[in-house]
Amino acid sequence: MDQLWRISFPWWFFVLRAALVYIGILVLLRLGGKREIGQMGAGEFVAILLISNAVQNSMNGGDNSVTGGFILSAVIILLSVLVAFLTYKSRKWESIIQGTPTLLIHRGRIIHRNLAREFLNARELKTILRRQGIHELHDVEEAVLESSGFVSVTRKSDLEQSGNAGN
Numbered sequence: 355m356d357q358l359w360r361i362s363f364p365w366w367f368f369v370l371r372a373a374l375v376y377i378g379i380l381v382l383l384r385l386g387g388k389r390e391i392g393q394m395g396a397g398e399f400v401a402i403l404l405i406s407n408a409v410q411n412s413m414n415g416g417d418n419s420v421t422g423g424f425i426l427s428a429v430i431i432l433l434s435v436l437v438a439f440l441t442y443k444s445r446k447w448e449s450i451i452q453g454t455p456t457l458l459i460h461r462g463r464i465i466h467r468n469l470a471r472e473f474l475n476a477r478e479l480k481t482i483l484r485r486q487g488i489h490e491l492h493d494v495e496e497a498v499l500e501s502s503g504f505v506s507v508t509r510k511s512d513l514e515q516s517g518n519a520g521n
Contacts, residue, residue: 362417365425372429375413379405380437384453452501459497462510472499483507 361368382405386398413426440447456468464476479497482505488494495508 357419359419359421361419361422361425363415363422367415368413368417368422368425369429371413371415372426373433375409376430376433379409380451384451448501455501456499457496458499458505459491459494459507461496462492462494464491468499474499479505 414422437451441451442448456472457465458468458472458474458479459465464479466476469475469479480491483489483491483494483497486505486507488507488509493509493511495510495513497505497507499505
């Protein structure tokens with residue numbers, strides 16, 4: 355029973371390894387783009403699953419103790435809270451960690467350069483728009499890929515209604 359709780363390395367070993375892996379994966383995911391889970395393709399989803407399996411041993415160094423698992427979990431949660439705090443308090447950190455929004459459609463016209471930068475094609479964008487009940491590009495004033503990966507859309511009709519509301 356004692357083997358279950360006894361760690362093979364000093365506690366700070368787990369903290370250091372978890373922090374390094376967390377930051378490394380955060381950077382890699384940031385470089386990989388900003389699609390939300392619902393917009394991930396099968397390849398991206400499989401990659402996330404395999405990454406989680408691949409980094410397990412780099413965090414625990416072969417230690418399979420419950421204590422080591424708790425230490426790693428605590429570090430990951432604390433780092434997650436720290437990242438949330440930094441992005442809440444600082445626009446600079448928010449931009450570094452989460453990225454910035456990208457304009458995909460302006461006045462009904464697709465901005466292909468921005469689509470390519472985000473590894474999206476027109477077909478995928480149209481699928482996202484259809485999920486939001488938009489079937490024609492000319493109905494869209496702006497579509498923005500937010501830092502979260504969600505595509506927010508402003509319809510031309512929404513602007514016309516808000517313009518008429520002021521009269």
